[in-house]
Amino acid sequence: MTALPPDPALPSAAAEAHAPEGDTLPSSDNAAGNAAVPPRFDPWSAAFVRDPYPAYDALREAGRAHFFAPSNQWLIPHYDDVSALLRDRRLGRTYLHRFTHEEFGRQAPPPEHEPFTTLNGEGMLDLEDPRHARIRRLVAKAFTPRMVEELVPTVRRLAAELIGGLYADGGGDLLARVAEPLPVAVIAEMLGIPPADRGLLRPWSAAITGMFELNPSPETARRAVRAGEEFSAYLRELIAARRRDPGTDLISALIAAHDDGDVLSEQEMVSTVVLLLNAGHEATVNTTVLGWLALFHHPDQLRAVRERPELLRDAVEEMLRYDTPLQLFERWVLDDIEVGGTVIPRGAEVALLFGSANHDPARFAEPHRFDVSRPAADNKHLTFGAGIHYCLGAPLARVELTASFGTLLRDAPGMRLVAEPEWRPGYVIRGPREMLVTW
Numbered sequence: 001m002t003a004l005p006p007d008p009a010l011p012s013a014a015a016e017a018h019a020p021e022g023d024t025l026p027s028s029d030n031a032a033g034n035a036a037v038p039p040r041f042d043p044w045s046a047a048f049v050r051d052p053y054p055a056y057d058a059l060r061e062a063g064r065a066h067f068f069a070p071s072n073q074w075l076i077p078h079y080d081d082v083s084a085l086l087r088d089r090r091l092g093r094t095y096l097h098r099f100t101h102e103e104f105g106r107q108a109p110p111p112e113h114e115p116f117t118t119l120n121g122e123g124m125l126d127l128e129d130p131r132h133a134r135i136r137r138l139v140a141k142a143f144t145p146r147m148v149e150e151l152v153p154t155v156r157r158l159a160a161e162l163i164g165g166l167y168a169d170g171g172g173d174l175l176a177r178v179a180e181p182l183p184v185a186v187i188a189e190m191l192g193i194p195p196a197d198r199g200l201l202r203p204w205s206a207a208i209t210g211m212f213e214l215n216p217s218p219e220t221a222r223r224a225v226r227a228g229e230e231f232s233a234y235l236r237e238l239i240a241a242r243r244r245d246p247g248t249d250l251i252s253a254l255i256a257a258h259d260d261g262d263v264l265s266e267q268e269m270v271s272t273v274v275l276l277l278n279a280g281h282e283a284t285v286n287t288t289v290l291g292w293l294a295l296f297h298h299p300d301q302l303r304a305v306r307e308r309p310e311l312l313r314d315a316v317e318e319m320l321r322y323d324t325p326l327q328l329f330e331r332w333v334l335d336d337i338e339v340g341g342t343v344i345p346r347g348a349e350v351a352l353l354f355g356s357a358n359h360d361p362a363r364f365a366e367p368h369r370f371d372v373s374r375p376a377a378d379n380k381h382l383t384f385g386a387g388i389h390y391c392l393g394a395p396l397a398r399v400e401l402t403a404s405f406g407t408l409l410r411d412a413p414g415m416r417l418v419a420e421p422e423w424r425p426g427y428v429i430r431g432p433r434e435m436l437v438t439w
């Protein structure tokens with residue numbers, strides 16, 4: 001068994017100096033372009049963000065847990081480990097249900113990060129049981145499979161309208177014209193946000209989710225705080241209006257949701273709505289454009305799914321696996337764990353590498369092959385997570401992706417890529433900046 005890793009509270013340079021031999025990262029550079037040198041895990045490099053998979057191969061070959069000093073985290077690249085740790089209650093998205101910041105050896109978020117801290121911290125995604133279970137149960141009473149089912153015609157109509165507009169113009173930016181507006185419109189419709197206010201949602205969401213990248217800058221934090229403040233104030237007014245005059249929307253259903261006399265507090269409702277908006281569209285946008293990019297880069301697969309629409313279900317799962325839109329999720333280690341002979345102590349943080357897990361040859365045959373006929377039933381990718389935080393919106397995401405891919409494949413049979421897209425710099429929430437298409 002390897003010796004104990006560095007004190008996670010140490011600054012990263014000191015931590016690196018203590019990192020146990022054999023657990024540090026392959027140390028060459030991606031940009032060197034030398035095939036003999038293993039590519040490096042470097043989330044701040046554009047080349048890595050575009051194609052992290054060769055670096056993941058090197059990480060998996062080098063071991064099961066790697067200390068990464070720049071973010072002071074343990075990288076976990078193997079499918080079985082990522083899957084097991086997502087379900088392991090010795091880890092958590094927060095530690096505050098068991099320890100104070102001081103007890104855990106971490107600093108409280110700076111007071112100037114309010115109201116972002118509360119907004120984020122009161123949503124189910126950043127809570128652990130029992131509060132997580134309580135809120136998820138109440139939200140699930142409002143956000144039901146039936147509600148998703150009833151949304152299907154709306155999703156199809158919105159997809160057809162957006163795609164029709166792009167088609168009428170002979171092409172344009174698929175991201176700005178379809179991939180982005182569709183999930184935002186669906187969530188806005190589901191929540192009952194008045195049409196005149198919908199333009200506010202995307203900028204708020206983009207500003208807030210900037211905080212989920214590794215080591216966000218002070219400016220990113222300021223923007224997130226401002227957006228959190230504005231969005232919360234907006235939602236408090238909307239919730240008050242729905243209390244006075246309930247409708248058939250999800251906000252009214254959240255107000256009405258009861259569990260044994262228990263209801264959501266106003267802050268829990270605000271945090272839930274913000275979470276549904278953020279969780280509910282960033283990944284769907286990126287899955288859409290990354291999926292199309294994979295299809296454009298594999299013309300035989302594009303032809304197959306165009307000629308055989310019955311492959312759509314398998315193809316959507318393969319797109320979710322092949323180029324994973326959310327690459328990394330973090331967990332705090334609440335009690336010592338051991339991964340591949342390395343003890344990771346309480347107080348450390350692990351970074352679960354979803355993209356790497358989804359390309360692990362121990363789980364997927366020929367993982368780097370994009371195969372739209374890989375049977376969905378056997379395509380157990382981790383893109384929607386696992387365990388208690390498993391994506392609550394996965395059924396809705398699948399409905400949206402099926403509607404938008406299905407409509408585009410059917411109604412725009414000659415659609416092709418105009419130019420290789422530029423990428424945004426983000427690694428955790430990852431994808432192109434635009435996608436110009438024509439036909």
Ligand code: HEM
Pocket residue numbers: 086093124125126136187275276277279280281283284287325326329330382383384385386388389390391392393394396397
């Ligand atoms: C392709 C699209 C999507 C992907 C890849 C995705 C992925 C994920 C992942 C990986 C998690 C778990 C994170 C963790 O364990 O740390 C998660 C949680 C969640 N997602 Fe999604 N998601 C997508 C779409 C949606 C949609 C459309 C909604 C709702 C409108 C949604 C709502 C949620 C919520 C509420 C949670 C928190 C669940 C909990 O903590 O119990 N997601 N999502």
